[in-house]
Amino acid sequence: MNTEVFNAKTQKENGTQYAGRVIRSGGLVAFPTETVYGLGANGMDGEAVQRIFDAKGRPSDNPLILHVAKKSDVKQLWRHVPDEAKKLMDAFWPGPLTLIFVKSDAVPDEVTAGLSTVAVRMPDHKTALALIRAAGVPIAAPSANISGRPSPTTAEHVLADMDGRIDVVLDGGPCSVGVESTVLTLVGRPTILRPGGITREMLEQVIGEVDVSPAVLRPLREGEVAASPGMKHRHYAPDARVVVAKGSARKAASIICREYEIEEAMGNRCIVLGTEQTRACYHGMNCDIIGDRDDPRTLCAELFAALRRWSGKADVIFAESVDAEEQGLAYMNRLLRAAGFDVIDS
Ligand code: AMP
Ligand code: MG
Numbered sequence: 001m002n003t004e005v006f007n008a009k010t011q012k013e014n015g016t017q018y019a020g021r022v023i024r025s026g027g028l029v030a031f032p033t034e035t036v037y038g039l040g041a042n043g044m045d046g047e048a049v050q051r052i053f054d055a056k057g058r059p060s061d062n063p064l065i066l067h068v069a070k071k072s073d074v075k076q077l078w079r080h081v082p083d084e085a086k087k088l089m090d091a092f093w094p095g096p097l098t099l100i101f102v103k104s105d106a107v108p109d110e111v112t113a114g115l116s117t118v119a120v121r122m123p124d125h126k127t128a129l130a131l132i133r134a135a136g137v138p139i140a141a142p143s144a145n146i147s148g149r150p151s152p153t154t155a156e157h158v159l160a161d162m163d164g165r166i167d168v169v170l171d172g173g174p175c176s177v178g179v180e181s182t183v184l185t186l187v188g189r190p191t192i193l194r195p196g197g198i199t200r201e202m203l204e205q206v207i208g209e210v211d212v213s214p215a216v217l218r219p220l221r222e223g224e225v226a227a228s229p230g231m232k233h234r235h236y237a238p239d240a241r242v243v244v245a246k247g248s249a250r251k252a253a254s255i256i257c258r259e260y261e262i263e264e265a266m267g268n269r270c271i272v273l274g275t276e277q278t279r280a281c282y283h284g285m286n287c288d289i290i291g292d293r294d295d296p297r298t299l300c301a302e303l304f305a306a307l308r309r310w311s312g313k314a315d316v317i318f319a320e321s322v323d324a325e326e327q328g329l330a331y332m333n334r335l336l337r338a339a340g341f342d343v344i345d346s
Contacts, residue, residue: 029169066121067123071089094122150308243342
């Protein structure tokens with residue numbers, strides 16, 4: 001299959017109209033959103049949705065998110081629209097918040113992997129919204145990477161994984177948030193299944209108390225049922241060992257310096273994903289400064305790109321943990337999974 005690439009700015013009209021037709025006729029289109037690049041298909045067509053799973057090598061028990069271009073579209077996808085959803089959509093849509101509720105009969109089983117609930121979101125990105133409008137249907141889309149690899153935040157990342165496997169890539173430049181949406185279920189007590197750019201604190205200001213699934217910062221225990229099927233699969237892994245150093249900035253940096261020396265002595269190629277605050281600690285070492293510890297949004301924006309940059313080029317990638325609060329929770333969720341929970345605590 002030949003994958004066609006359109007520049008979402010210079011080929012705006014042609015690109016989105018053509019891609020919309022591809023979606024309607026059952027094809028696959030990768031497109032930018034504010035979180036990461038999505039791999040889209042017609043969300044109302046089970047066969048088209050199945051092609052997403054095939055192209056990604058995605059486990060068939062992991063459901064997809066439906067992307068809509070206006071809030072009222074949820075009416076056809078959910079059995080009804082709960083009050084909490086109305087409040088949250090008004091506060092955060094378009095934006096990086098996915099809401100889960102009981103599905104309507106219109107939603108194919110391929111989208112929900114057989115579950116009775118469906119995840120929906122309205123992305124805050126001009127190209128994504130234009131594509132959904134051009135397609136005229138909700139677009140089912142996971143991240144546009146081979147399953148298990150870091151999510152793509154540029155069109156180059158998408159092509160590295162998907163060239164020849166999908167019909168179209170809309171290139172809209174780098175994604176601003178850099179990690180996937182917050183996933184919140186509204187079935188039962190509102191619970192965050194996956195943290196993202198919209199934080200627990202932001203949600204609580206709108207609907208009151210919100211729980212966070214305990215599996216957000218640790219692996220699933222044996223026999224534990226995943227609230228979100230995505231939690232049990234290996235995720236975000238580059239071709240390198242990823243090691244997370246715990247503790248304050250100084251403590252984490254000193255652990256990294258010590259372990260780096262040991263690994264290097266064994267002949268392993270090392271890289272540190274450092275921060276503005278710890279730059280000086282890694283003098284003379286291979287270091288890639290990815291952001292500011294005091295603003296974890298900057299770390300979220302760079303994490304996946306950095307993992308891809310060093311994938312296959314380093315044997316060990318070291319990273320500092322940060323406080324798992326506000327956007328730091330999303331950062332730690334992705335980093336710990338990328339590391340397969342390989343954590344060093346002094
Ligand atoms: P991705 O497609 O990579 O953004 O992943 C979507 C995430 O949402 C995965 O972790 C899924 O397991 C989760 N998800 C989607 N639909 C549901 C649902 N109906 N119930 C629980 N989790 C869901
Ligand atoms: Mg994904």
